[in-house]
Amino acid sequence: MKKVFLAVITTCTLSVPGFAQQRVVTYVNGKSTIFSLGTQPELQELGKAVIEFMYDYQYLNDTTDITTAVKDRMILQVSYGMSKFTSFRAMQVDSLLHSATADDIQGNPARYVGGETFSVYKNYPSGKFTTTDKIADDWFIYEEDIPQQEWTLTEDTKEILGYKCHSAKCIFRGREWTAWYSDEIPVADGPWKFGGLPGFIMEISDVGSQYRFVCVGINSKAERLITMPKVQYIKTSRGKYYATKYKYDIDPISYMGTTSGVQVQIVNPDGSPRTDLTQAKELTYDYIERDWR
Incomplete structure (x- = not known):
């Protein structure tokens, strides 16, 4: 059984009037996730799905080892003139986090992690694709023309x-x-x-x-709302988004310290310090879009 390693960020006050925001970082199977407790964003309604498709999505975390496949359940919500592709698991986790405490997460981190953080909105706005993603504690958004695929x-x-x-x-x-x-x-x-x-x-x-x-499944009687988080996005381009994601993926601790000034203490389950996760690493896979460099 693989060990679960936790990293706890001390409580810090952000530029949010009236309260201090507590953030917790967990490492599960080598992947870090940041939680901002009690601050799940409101959702902007974009429409209502008329049909939904469930997908099993997987990619190799190490392209030399097929046993490293990362898996997620994704959902494609299709409405009139637009669609949204996002993680169904992440939707479930977001619901749990609305009432979670730091003790809840540290007691059972696997319950609160999982799910890709990106979403792709097609033909929103009209004639464009919009991609959103959360890197560390920041939300990013970029638009692009509808890409041409020559089949x-x-x-x-x-x-x-x-x-x-x-x-x-x-x-x-x-x-x-x-x-x-x-x-x-x-x-x-x-x-x-x-x-x-x-x-x-x-x-x-x-x-x-x-x-x-x-x-793996089709719901032809869908009524679920299609939403987008109402957050303060960092507007970027596709290339700059991947460059930022790369910086975070190879050295998340340094990225958080540089961009947010957050001091991170990494410990094992027994409370002893751990230093190996603070070292930069090379990715053992490439992103789904290889032309970003």
Whole structure:
């Protein structure tokens, strides 16, 4: 069994009138997550989903070892003229954090972690894609023109969830992708930033399966609201976003100290100090978009 390591940030006062905000950092299986207790953001309503698709999403945390796959359950909410792709697990965690205390998190950190922090909004605003993500304690947002994906259709077919699917291939931002789409579903959409096929993308993976999305469920009677956190975003570009994410991923402790002035004390479960997590590391994988550098 892998050990769970905790890092606790001491209580600090931020520029929020009327109260002190406590932040807790946990390390679970080598991944750090920051919690700002009692400050879950309000949500802006963008519309209501008319159909929802559940995906199993996985990527390799070490491209030389297929056993390192990180998995998450994602949800694609489709409305009239727009859609949102986000982590369903993160939605559940956000709900738990509304009433969590520092003791709750430290007592059972695995209950409060998990789920990708990014969301992709298609055709919002009109003619654009909007991506939001939380890096450390900061929210980032960037817009881009709807990307063009030049698909090559093939004759291959297979069945997914009872739907006949056709194969298509494209090269997109540094990776070669194979998609399986169904024209039996009248939605020209797909997971993450994918789309543009004559049907709905049920499955897609890159060469080597370093990244993979597989549809595992469809809710045709969806009524869940499509929302966006009402926070103070840092507006950026796609390239600058990845550069910032890279700085955090290779050295989260230094990133927090530099950007927020937060002093972090890292301890083992028995309270003894731990120093190895304070050292910068090299990533053993590359991001889904390889053209960011």
